[in-house]
Amino acid sequence: MNSPLVSTAAGTLPxxxxxxxxxxxxxxxxxxxxxxxxxxIRIATGCLLAWSSFVWLLDFEAFFGPAGWLPAxxxxxxxxxPWQWSWYFAAGSPAVRMALGIxxxxxxxATALGLATRxxxxxxxxxxxxxxxxxxxxxxxxxxxxxxxxISVAVGPAGSCLSLDRRIRTGLAAGDAAGPSVSAxxxxxxxxxxxxxxxxxxxCGKLLGASWxxxxxxxxxxxxxxxxxxxxxxxxxxxxxxxxxxxxxxxWEVAYAAIIWPRLTxxxxxxxxxxxHLGIGLAMGMxxxxxxxxxxxxxxxxxxxxRRWTQRHRRDxx
Amino acid sequence: xxxxxxxxxxxMPREIPREIETTDSPAxxxxxxxxxxxxxIVLHLLGVILPPLAGPPPxxxxxxxxxxxxxxxxxxxxxxxxxxxxxxxxxxxxSLRFAVIQRDGGIVEGxxxxxxxxxxxxxxxxxxxxxxxxxxxxxxxxxxxxxxxxAKRDWLPLVRAIAGELLRRHDGLTASIDLVEHxxxxxxxxxEAKRAGEGGEYLGxxxxxxxxxxxxxxxxxxxxxxxxxxxx
Numbered sequence: 091m092n093s094p095l096v097s098t099a100a101g102t103l104p105x106x107x108x109x110x111x112x113x114x115x116x117x118x119x120x121x122x123x124x125x126x127x128x129x130x131i132r133i134a135t136g137c138l139l140a141w142s143s144f145v146w147l148l149d150f151e152a153f154f155g156p157a158g159w160l161p162a163x164x165x166x167x168x169x170x171x172p173w174q175w176s177w178y179f180a181a182g183s184p185a186v187r188m189a190l191g192i193x194x195x196x197x198x199x200a201t202a203l204g205l206a207t208r209x210x211x212x213x214x215x216x217x218x219x220x221x222x223x224x225x226x227x228x229x230x231x232x233x234x235x236x237x238x239x240x241i242s243v244a245v246g247p248a249g250s251c252l253s254l255d256r257r258i259r260t261g262l263a264a265g266d267a268a269g270p271s272v273s274a275x276x277x278x279x280x281x282x283x284x285x286x287x288x289x290x291x292x293x294c295g296k297l298l299g300a301s302w303x304x305x306x307x308x309x310x311x312x313x314x315x316x317x318x319x320x321x322x323x324x325x326x327x328x329x330x331x332x333x334x335x336x337x338x339x340x341x342w343e344v345a346y347a348a349i350i351w352p353r354l355t356x357x358x359x360x361x362x363x364x365x366x367h368l369g370i371g372l373a374m375g376m377x378x379x380x381x382x383x384x385x386x387x388x389x390x391x392x393x394x395x396x397r398r399w400t401q402r403h404r405r406d407x408x
Numbered sequence: 409x410x411x412x413x414x415x416x417x418x419x420m421p422r423e424i425p426r427e428i429e430t431t432d433s434p435a436x437x438x439x440x441x442x443x444x445x446x447x448x449i450v451l452h453l454l455g456v457i458l459p460p461l462a463g464p465p466p467x468x469x470x471x472x473x474x475x476x477x478x479x480x481x482x483x484x485x486x487x488x489x490x491x492x493x494x495x496x497x498x499x500x501x502x503s504l505r506f507a508v509i510q511r512d513g514g515i516v517e518g519x520x521x522x523x524x525x526x527x528x529x530x531x532x533x534x535x536x537x538x539x540x541x542x543x544x545x546x547x548x549x550x551x552x553x554x555x556x557x558x559a560k561r562d563w564l565p566l567v568r569a570i571a572g573e574l575l576r577r578h579d580g581l582t583a584s585i586d587l588v589e590h591x592x593x594x595x596x597x598x599x600e601a602k603r604a605g606e607g608g609e610y611l612g613x614x615x616x617x618x619x620x621x622x623x624x625x626x627x628x629x630x631x632x633x634x635x636x637x638x639x640x
Binding site (some may be wrong): 092116119120121122141142145147148149152153157158159160161165167168171172173174175194218219222223225226227228229232233234237241272278280283284287288291292295296297298299300301302306307310311313314315316317319323325326327329332375376377378383403 | 438439443445446449452453456457460461463464479482483484485486487488489490491492493495496497498499500501502521528529530531532533534535536537538539541562565566569570572575577580584590592593594595596598599602610628
């Protein structure tokens with residue numbers, strides 16, 4: 091029996107007996123996709139997590155030791171115990187704890203390089219979660235976003251191109267032309283939807299605040315000396331500019347989940363994301379957080395653009 | 409809806425680039441696999457969406473009940489976030505000011521975080537989160553006495569642990585800790601400061617909330633940490 095067919099990127103999906111919603115669902119989640127964007131996200135995320143893991147090591151026992159800034163038996167005050175697990179809860183000696191910290195760092199580096207990628211990504215994710223759950227007094231948005239990114243890296247074929255795994259499997263001459271796959275699409279879609287959830291709730295939370303409505307929230311951020319790394323207090327003389335940037339940020343964040351999908355508005359949504367997060371990174375000293383958010387936004391850049399970019403880069407470097 | 413440049417309305421490439429081969433079958437996964445994967449996707453997305461719904465107040469009873477069966481999954485993958493970045497309002501910054509009296513009689517005074525010493529910047533931010541998260545638990549001094557008493561049950565164990573870490577680091581006998589809420593200037597304050605002085609550094613009135621003085625419990629020659637202490 092012939093089935094009606096739904097056109098997809100790489101072929102067709104049978105739509106027999108399925109309504110439009112089911113076909114759309116299947117098309118959204120199960121169309122094979124080029125894994126290149128996921129590989130680029132893997133590299134950036136692995137680098138950021140490696141850096142974060144290294145910084146944890148600088149004050150390691152204070153963060154993860156039995157006493158430290160927050161003793162293990164007090165984590166329930168900030169966590170949802172017993173569900174927020176950590177391998178540091180079970181690590182009895184400083185040597186074991188340090189070994190686990192270094193394991194996380196090495197796994198993050200291996201993830202970035204694409205070496206034993208799936209295993210490395212799972213270990214790196216476990217290390218990230220363990221660190222965040224053991225030291226809830228010291229985590230912030232960066233850890234939330236790295237967790238989101240690492241889930242997609244661990245789920246999808248993130249090491250299928252631009253990786254040592256690919257080089258080892260196919261030889262140096264094979265290039266990075268990994269084939270499209272459903273799991274690559276699935277991982278990217280999970281990241282895209284998750285990012286929309288992040289922006290949506292972040293925007294909704296801001297709607298509760300008077301300073302976002304009166305247009306002065308930006309001032310509250312850049313006048314805060316504890317955050318400030320770039321002195322922009324000269325903006326005090328330009329309240330209308332502060333209003334405009336504050337309101338633009340608010341509208342962009344609240345609308346992100348809608349404007350990121352249409353091809354017409356997507357470049358604006360991504361461009362604004364890059365501007366906002368670079369601004370936060372430079373002016374408030376949270377460059378790692380900014381880069382993590384920009385990395386997540388890369389999931390919305392079509393693979394064709396990334397492929398043109400990597401091919402041009404390869405030509406330039408040859 | 410179709411797009412002219414190789415991607416459709418949802419960003420899917422309309423054509424797979426010629427230079428890459430297709431390894432999956434054109435039809436993708438079989439229907440049964442898609443069904444199982446769809447269920448997993450829905451459950452995962454509930455695990456993503458429910459925490460910010462049930463997260464920082466205000467939150468509905470519905471969201472708080474709906475999240476209960478997802479708590480193990482949310483905890484497993486570290487999904488329990490509210491994502492309320494700089495919300496509802498960017499507020500004043502906080503720091504912990506401490507003074508440690510050492511065993512040799514010396515005094516060490518400092519701040520958490522310390523922008524001059526906490527390098528790289530990510531380490532500064534990790535330490536900066538300590539006063540920021542404490543500040544969310546410590547009510548202002550003019551709050552009703554009962555609220556301050558109840559809140560103290562939450563923040564005192566955390567401050568005691570921080571005091572223990574400070575005593576360990578500085579070989580101290582007692583540690584006094586204040587929470588400092590740094591004054592957030594208005595644009596008018598800042599302009600006035602710039603007009604008033606050369607350099608125009610704004611010096612506001614910070615709010616200082618004493619959190620207590622904590623002492624090492626000496627059982628033998630070795631101090632036992634974190635100390636007991638006598639919070640104010």
